[in-house]
Amino acid sequence: MFREENVAGSANTARRSAYAVTRWALILGSNSIEVSCPGSSLCRGLTTGRIEVIIRLLGPLELTGPNGAVHLSSAGQRTLVARLALKPGETVPRSALMDALWSDEVPATATKTLHSLLARLRGQIRDAGLGELITTREPGYALNAPADTVDAARFEALVAASRQSDGPAESAKLLREALALWVGDPLADCRPGEWIRQESARSPSCAWTRPKT
Numbered sequence: 001m002f003r004e005e006n007v008a009g010s011a012n013t014a015r016r017s018a019y020a021v022t023r024w025a026l027i028l029g030s031n032s033i034e035v036s037c038p039g040s041s042l043c044r045g046l047t048t049g050r051i052e053v054i055i056r057l058l059g060p061l062e063l064t065g066p067n068g069a070v071h072l073s074s075a076g077q078r079t080l081v082a083r084l085a086l087k088p089g090e091t092v093p094r095s096a097l098m099d100a101l102w103s104d105e106v107p108a109t110a111t112k113t114l115h116s117l118l119a120r121l122r123g124q125i126r127d128a129g130l131g132e133l134i135t136t137r138e139p140g141y142a143l144n145a146p147a148d149t150v151d152a153a154r155f156e157a158l159v160a161a162s163r164q165s166d167g168p169a170e171s172a173k174l175l176r177e178a179l180a181l182w183v184g185d186p187l188a189d190c191r192p193g194e195w196i197r198q199e200s201a202r203s204p205s206c207a208w209t210r211p212k213t
Contacts, residue, residue, distance in 0.1 A: 103193025
């Protein structure tokens with residue numbers, strides 16, 4: 001499992017990205033890749049490839065629609081978006097959302113609070129021009145968005161594609177595109193809990209953390 005630090009500033013970002021691409025190249029079995037470093041604007045761009053990224057998990061959580069960004073003012077809102085976005089198109093049970101919101105002990109008012117958080121969040125999402133992005137689907141809720149609009153899912157797809165690439169140059173290109181999506185520690189501004197630990201074990205993208213110095 002590969003872990004690397006993203007550092008603010010274009011020079012450090014480029015240097016770290018080059019190092020990370022080289023590390024990935026060695027992992028994938030090629031040690032002769034010529035690395036071309038992405039700039040900071042690319043690393044922070046809202047689009048990569050053909051489909052716009054509207055949900056960012058690989059760094060500070062962001063949800064952006066045609067009318068602008070959704071202001072996710074609380075860790076609870078960010079946790080709900082992240083928990084749903086980790087499985088786009090799939091039903092996430094209410095119990096799983098409650099576990100993410102309250103990792104230690106679910107309060108007696110959990111169902112009411114969950115409904116209140118979702119109602120406000122859905123209103124903000126509509127205002128951002130994203131329509132019914134979150135829908136009720138028993139026994140829970142689902143995020144109605146293609147996986148390619150979530151940066152973590154796109155990252156994993158790009159890494160998988162790089163492994164299947166025919167040549168080192170194409171592999172490096174795909175890895176650079178994947179690394180450009182990563183701008184910080186995943187899920188760091190969500191509520192901590194077992195769900196994050198489980199996701200880190202499952203997902204290579206959400207296992208990336210800053211190394212200790």
